Amino acid sequence: MDFALSDEQVAIQDTARSFAAERMAPHAADWDRDCVFPVDALREAAKLGFAGIYVREDVGGSSLSRLDATLIFEELAAGCTSTAAYISIHNMAAWMIDAFGNDGQRRRWLPDLTTMKTFASYCLTEPGAGSDAASLKTRAVGDGDHYVVNGTKAFISGGGVSDVYVCMVRTGGEGPKGISTLVIEKGTPGLSFGKQEKKLGWNSQPTAMVILENARVPVVNRLGEEGDGFKIAMKGLDGGRLNIGACSIGAARACFEAAREHLGVRSQFGRKLAEFQALQFKIADMATELEAARLMIRQAAAKLDAADAEATLHCAMAKRFATDAGFRACNEALQLFGGYGYLKDYPIERYLRDARVHQILEGTNEIMRLIVARRLLGA
Secondary structure, eight states: OOOOOOHHHHHHHHHHHHIIIIIIHHHHHHHHTTTTTOOHHHHHHHHHHTTTSSSGGGGGGOOOOOHHHHHHHHHHHHHOOHHHHHHHHHHHHHEEEEEHSSSHHHHHHHHHHHHHHOOOOEOOTTBBSSOGGGOOOOEEEEEEEEEEEEEHHHHETTTTOOOOEEEEEESSSGGGEEEEEEETTTTTEEEEEOOOOOOOTTSSSSSEEEEEEEEEEEGGGEEEEEHHHHHHHHHHHHHHHHHHHHHHHHHHHHHHHHHHHHHHEEETTEGGGGOOHHHHHHHHHHHHHHHHHHHHHHHHHHHHHOOTTTTTHHHHHHHHHHHHHHHHHHHHHHHHHHHGSSSSTTHHHHHHHHHHGGGSSSOHHHHHHHHHHHHHHTT
């Protein structure tokens, strides 16, 4: 087993790190304060291949691996966690079209998505169907060569701004087998959006309800067959969980590095903070947990790339561990900064706010435990 990155992967990592340092980190606080969706920076990221990371090359994708993606998202999140997380969601939606769309659908939507000329959102969650995604109520009823769609999607990143919405809708009976996937374009009659949500973090990406009221969506916009939607959604989430785990590691790494530097320059009681054993132990634990999380994320990514039968199990394990460890490291870093960590003059509190939601989205960490337990116990 070789844990070393290839020369190509090191180059990918360096490219993402440089972009994050030059085009994200200097502006992240302003984007957060002003709730700015940084379209120009996103399109610059797309020029580096970060908008279609694992989309095939014939439609403008980078055709990289899931492991490569985790390297990219860790680096981007160290610059601006919120913006990196939106790039992950955009990639997930684009991949679903690439993986499950026919050739016409791929060529219709993906060239613009991989350049971020257009933006994409993933629409699964509803006001009454969060963790219990299979109970979603948004209904699509066939009417000739269209579906008439009614329902509401909640907490949609990119809601109101994105151009393409990959939506899970109910075309059949109750349960997961009654769900299908429709690509709904902005401007569709009957498609509207709720108010922009005011959030604890993730302020550089808009979030709103997606509302469908007798929206007429062409049947040709369906990905796969009727009844494939839940399977498509879950396959998308495997990769999304790895990306969000990697984003947590990136945020935590930035906090860890800031805290380590702070301990070396700040003095109390006539000694550098770095000389206090209690604080040394905190830094040691932070570094150890982040390295363990990174290894879990990369192993799960390798299993997903290899289409391993246990990939979903490992993605759930890695997402749970990495997002918990990442938030814990951000929180410890804030504690090490003392009162300064609580101030918006320093980036720690922003990383902490942005990383907190990672324990909730792409499946809550309680659901990750449920996935793992069911697999291990055969329940």
